[in-house]
Amino acid sequence: MAVYTQVDDITLSNFLATYNVGTTTSFKGIAEGVENSNYLLETTEGQFILTLYEKRANPEDLPYFLDMMEHLASKGLPAPLPIHDKAGAALQKLAGKPACMISFLKGVSVDHTSPDHCAELGLTLAKMHVALADYAVQRENDLSIDGWKELFEKVRAGADSVETGLEKLIESELAYLSEQWPTNLPKGTIHADLFPDNILFTGLKITGVIDFYFGCTDTLAYDLAICINAWCFDEKHDFVAEKAKRMIEMYDVERSLSPAEIEALPTLCRGAALRFLLTRLYDWLNPVEGAIVRPKRPDDYIKRLKFHQQITDTAHYVV
Amino acid sequence: MAVYTQVDDITLSNFLATYNVGTTTSFKGIAEGVENSNYLLETTEGQFILTLYEKRANPEDLPYFLDMMEHLASKGLPAPLPIHDKAGAALQKLAGKPACMISFLKGVSVDHTSPDHCAELGLTLAKMHVALADYAVQRENDLSIDGWKELFEKVRAGADSVETGLEKLIESELAYLSEQWPTNLPKGTIHADLFPDNILFTGLKITGVIDFYFGCTDTLAYDLAICINAWCFDEKHDFVAEKAKRMIEMYDVERSLSPAEIEALPTLCRGAALRFLLTRLYDWLNPVEGAIVRPKRPDDYIKRLKFHQQITDTAHYVV
Numbered sequence: 001m002a003v004y005t006q007v008d009d010i011t012l013s014n015f016l017a018t019y020n021v022g023t024t025t026s027f028k029g030i031a032e033g034v035e036n037s038n039y040l041l042e043t044t045e046g047q048f049i050l051t052l053y054e055k056r057a058n059p060e061d062l063p064y065f066l067d068m069m070e071h072l073a074s075k076g077l078p079a080p081l082p083i084h085d086k087a088g089a090a091l092q093k094l095a096g097k098p099a100c101m102i103s104f105l106k107g108v109s110v111d112h113t114s115p116d117h118c119a120e121l122g123l124t125l126a127k128m129h130v131a132l133a134d135y136a137v138q139r140e141n142d143l144s145i146d147g148w149k150e151l152f153e154k155v156r157a158g159a160d161s162v163e164t165g166l167e168k169l170i171e172s173e174l175a176y177l178s179e180q181w182p183t184n185l186p187k188g189t190i191h192a193d194l195f196p197d198n199i200l201f202t203g204l205k206i207t208g209v210i211d212f213y214f215g216c217t218d219t220l221a222y223d224l225a226i227c228i229n230a231w232c233f234d235e236k237h238d239f240v241a242e243k244a245k246r247m248i249e250m251y252d253v254e255r256s257l258s259p260a261e262i263e264a265l266p267t268l269c270r271g272a273a274l275r276f277l278l279t280r281l282y283d284w285l286n287p288v289e290g291a292i293v294r295p296k297r298p299d300d301y302i303k304r305l306k307f308h309q310q311i312t313d314t315a316h317y318v319v
Numbered sequence: 320m321a322v323y324t325q326v327d328d329i330t331l332s333n334f335l336a337t338y339n340v341g342t343t344t345s346f347k348g349i350a351e352g353v354e355n356s357n358y359l360l361e362t363t364e365g366q367f368i369l370t371l372y373e374k375r376a377n378p379e380d381l382p383y384f385l386d387m388m389e390h391l392a393s394k395g396l397p398a399p400l401p402i403h404d405k406a407g408a409a410l411q412k413l414a415g416k417p418a419c420m421i422s423f424l425k426g427v428s429v430d431h432t433s434p435d436h437c438a439e440l441g442l443t444l445a446k447m448h449v450a451l452a453d454y455a456v457q458r459e460n461d462l463s464i465d466g467w468k469e470l471f472e473k474v475r476a477g478a479d480s481v482e483t484g485l486e487k488l489i490e491s492e493l494a495y496l497s498e499q500w501p502t503n504l505p506k507g508t509i510h511a512d513l514f515p516d517n518i519l520f521t522g523l524k525i526t527g528v529i530d531f532y533f534g535c536t537d538t539l540a541y542d543l544a545i546c547i548n549a550w551c552f553d554e555k556h557d558f559v560a561e562k563a564k565r566m567i568e569m570y571d572v573e574r575s576l577s578p579a580e581i582e583a584l585p586t587l588c589r590g591a592a593l594r595f596l597l598t599r600l601y602d603w604l605n606p607v608e609g610a611i612v613r614p615k616r617p618d619d620y621i622k623r624l625k626f627h628q629q630i631t632d633t634a635h636y637v638v
Contacts, residue, residue, distance in 0.1 A: 008430035025425045025521065028359065031348030040347065040359065042425070106344045106361070111327035202344065 005037045005052045005095050015094050018085045019101065021045050035213075037097075040104065047104035048083060052097040057213065059098045064139050065212045066090050066100060068132070068189060072209070073103070075131040077124075078200075079209050080105055105208030107200025113231045115246045116204050117196075121227060122247035124206045125194065126254030129220050132189035141192065141216040143275055145181055149174060151278040158285040162298060166281075170274070173305065177271055182219065182264040190223035192216055195230045221261040224251055225268035228317070229276065229304055237303045245318040262314050269308040269317075277301035324356045324371045324414050334413050337404045338420065340364050354532075356416075359423065366423035367402060371416040376532065378417045383458050384531045385409050385419060387451070387508060391528070392422070394450040396443075397519075398528050399424055424527030426519025432550045434565045435523050436515075440546060441566035443525045444513065445573030448539050451508035460511065460535040462594055464500055468493060470597040477604040481617060485600075489593070492624065496590055501538065501583040509542035511535055514549045540580040543570055544587035547636070548595065548623055556622045564637040581633050588627040588636075596620035 007015075012027060022044035030049075032038045037052040053062060070090070072079035080102035082090035092099045110117055141147070152170055159167040191198075193214040200208030224247075232243040248265075251257065283295040311317060326334075331346060341363035349368075351357045356371040372381060389409070391398035399421035401409035411418045429436055460466070471489055478486040510517075512533040519527030543566075551562040567584075570576065602614040630636060 009427060010431055012427075024427050026423075026519075027427050029350030030359070031350055040349070104345075108328060108331075108343050108346050112329055200345075 004054050005097055007039065007050075007052070007095050011095055015092070015099075016043070018087070018092075019083060020086060021048065021083065021101070041101070048101050049080065049104050050094075050099065050101050052094055052099045054097065057098070061139065061213075062091055062098055062100070064137055065215055067137060068135060068212050068215045069102065071135045072128060072131055077128055077131050077209070078105060078107075078207050079128075079212070105200055105210065107202045107207040109197045109199060110201055111196065112235075113196055113243065115240075115242045117201065118227075118231050118243040119246035119250045120201075120204055120206050121194070121199060121231060122224075122250035122252075123254055124199075124209065125191075125223060125227060126251040128191065128209070129188055129223070130255050135189045138217045139215065141190075141218040143192070143214070143279070144218060145174075145178060145271075148177075148271075148274060148278055151282055155278065155281045155285055159281065162281065162284065163302060166302065169302070169305070170278070173270065173274055173309075177267070177274065180267050181271065182260070182267060185219045185221055185261050185264060186258070187217060188220050190216060190218050190220060192218065192223060192226060194223070194227050219268065220255075221257065221264060222268045222272065224248070224257075225265060225272040226275075228265075228269055229272045229301075233300075233304065237300045239307055239317075241318060248318060265314040265317065266308055266311040269311070270305060273301050273305040273308055277305055323373050324416055326358065326369075326371070326414050330414055334411070334418075335362070337406070337411075338402065339405060340367065340402065340420070360420070367420050368399065368423055369413075369418065369420050371413055371418045373416065376417070380458065380532075381410055381417055381419070383456055384534055386456060387454060387531050387534050388421065390454045391447060391450055396447055396450050396528070397424060397426075397526050398447075398531070424519055424529065426521045426526035428516045428518060429520055430515065431554075432515055432562065434559075434561045436520065437546075437550050437562040438565035438569040439520075439523055439525050440513070440518060440550060441543075441569035441571075442573055443518075443528065444510075444542060444546060445570040447510065447528070448507055448542070449574050454508045457536045458534065460509075460537040462511070462533070462598070463537060464493075464497060464590075467496075467590075467593060467597055470601055474597065474600045474604055478600065481600065481603065482621060485621065488621070488624070489597070492589065492593055492628075496586070496593065499586050500590065501579070501586060504538045504540055504580050504583060505577070506536060507539050509535060509537050509539060511537065511542060511545060513542070513546050538587065539574075540576065540583060541587045541591065543567070544584060544591040545594075547584075547588055548591045548620075552619075552623065556619045558623075558626055558636075560637055567637060584633040584636065585627055585630040588630070589624060592620050592624040592627055596624055 016024060024043055026042040028040050030038045030040050035056045036054050039050040041048045041050050066082045069079045070082050073081040083101040084090050090100055152174060156167050159170060193211060198211045199206055227247060228244050232240055234240050277298050280296050280298040280301060284298055287295055335343060343362055345361040347359050349357050349359050354375045355373050358369040360367045360369050385401045388398045389401050392400040402420040403409050409419055471493060475486050478489060512530060517530045518525055546566060547563050551559055553559050596617050599615050599617040599620060603617055606614055
């Protein structure tokens with residue numbers, strides 16, 4: 001949530017000379033994303049986001065993310081379009097960092113999600129899954145069961161400092177999920193981080209899906225489970241059935257959920273809750289020195305996990 | 320250089336309902352300014368900057384700064400125009416902070432100043448001084464000689480940790496300036512912080528002057544001395560006479576410098592160098608915990624001060 005790498009005027013104008021995007025009329029660092037440097041660039045031709053990838057991004061993964069955005073944008077989904085330079089390349093080097101210019105998407109993130117927002121998200125998510133069905137490149141999800149186990153080893157010693165019994169809770173949940181995690185459901189390319197701050201609305205319409213840097217190949221319904229966790233609770237972190245009902249219904253309009261997917265939803269939701277519980281717990285126990293963004297407390301996801309644990313049937317989500 | 324106060328969607332839309340600025344199409348935190356939270360707001364009517372004033376800003380001073388901008392903008396100078404709400408007020412409260420919406424100005428800051436940039440700055444600075452001649456409100460400059468003496472007391476103990484002999488250098492410079500500081504030169508409303516990052520260029524034309532939060536009533540030629548320090552040195556912090564010559568010449572075209580002002584320039588330049596030396600030294604010795612912006616080393620201004628100390632005649636600046 002900052003600009004880590006400064007781009008000076010001469011570096012910028014040399015960089016832009018390799019593109020057909022007109023000349024700069026404005027250039028401002030924006031507080032978007034936690035891990036990379038982002039600039040809003042306005043030229044005589046339009047508005048763009050210029051991203052410099054900082055050290056947490058694996059340069060080998062960047063073509064996967066950019067191609068994923070381009071795949072979606074070219075099919076009319078509201079994803080940013082990577083801009084190619086005169087020689088045809090989208091991925092660049094700028095100020096010593098991997099960099100990319102993408103189209104700017106209009107819209108505003110919502111902090112207070114409504115059932116209507118959730119319905120629109122369900123529809124968009126399903127459209128993305130369908131549009132990505134022929135995106136052939138694969139990328140393993142680092143943050144699935146094996147990744148959770150690794151993370152747990154790093155946080156178990158500190159877990160009970162956040163809430164008594166948390167180490168035990170995670171340990172038994174990991175044991176449960178290792179047994180129960182569905183492996184035969186339809187897989188494909190998922191966003192894997194569709195939180196409200198990664199969705200831009202214009203009115204009740206989604207006009208932007210951003211931040212594809214957790215994109216990977218995984219169970220499609222798991223992406224839906226992530227969205228249920230991220231969107232279908234209220235400000236006190238209590239579940240709102242109406243939101244989940246509308247989201248699932250509208251997803252199903254665009255891509256039919258199989259009976260097996262529906263049956264697996266409670267387990268997938270437990271996994272999604274555990275995934276964000278673990279990363280938040282890790283960030284909470286290992287604050288980055290000098291970071292302006294205070295890590296979010298993991299409590300909200302402890303509460304979500306406990307909620308999903310007592311759901312035995314997907315029908316309970318939607319009544 | 321960050322967003323300290325988050326503004327959520329509902330707070331924003333309630334706030335904008337009190338204005339005639341259309342509806343929001345985009346809203347992004349920007350990394351501008353060190354002390355306040357700034358957002359770039361795009362609506363169906365245009366682009367705006369929304370600023371929330373954080374604790375270092377004195378709320379009592381805000382009307383002075385906003386009126387100063389409005390005074391300039393209304394006379395056609397490229398200053399931001401504070402936007403008034405339906406009831407006519409420019410200064411607001413938002414998310415518990417004093418806040419103001421101003422017009423967005425196009426242009427890009429230069430990191431590498433050229434003599435042409437300096438000429439344009441000299442011209443714009445003089446135009447601002449002339450335009451503000453009938454801005455009747457007064458505000459004392461907290462960072463003139465008395466302010467420097469106070470700052471010196473806070474940094475003297477640490478000064479030599481930055482450079483051996485620095486305490487002595489500042490002490491004798493303060494003694495010199497207390498004796499020599501000109502008090503009879505034309506005064507008026509000055510910007511007092513016209514560094515390159517506060518000026519936006521479109522090509523070689525200035526299309527934006529921003530960040531008026533050091534504005535005050537002081538010697539007009541002192542504002543020029545600040546610009547000489549900020550713009551007329553090269554990347555090694557060596558003086559570039561051609562830059563100063565063009566800046567002073569073009570200033571004089573729009574507002575004639577009196578012989579007394581010209582004669583006082585070396586002293587005013589020493590004062591300006593000392594002012595930024597002292598604030599940078601203070602920030603260096605008292606880093607803000609958690610700040611992403613690393614304070615600038617005061618060395619560049621030690622070098623400038625020593626340069627000005629050996630100038631005995633303004634003519635030496637411009638040959």
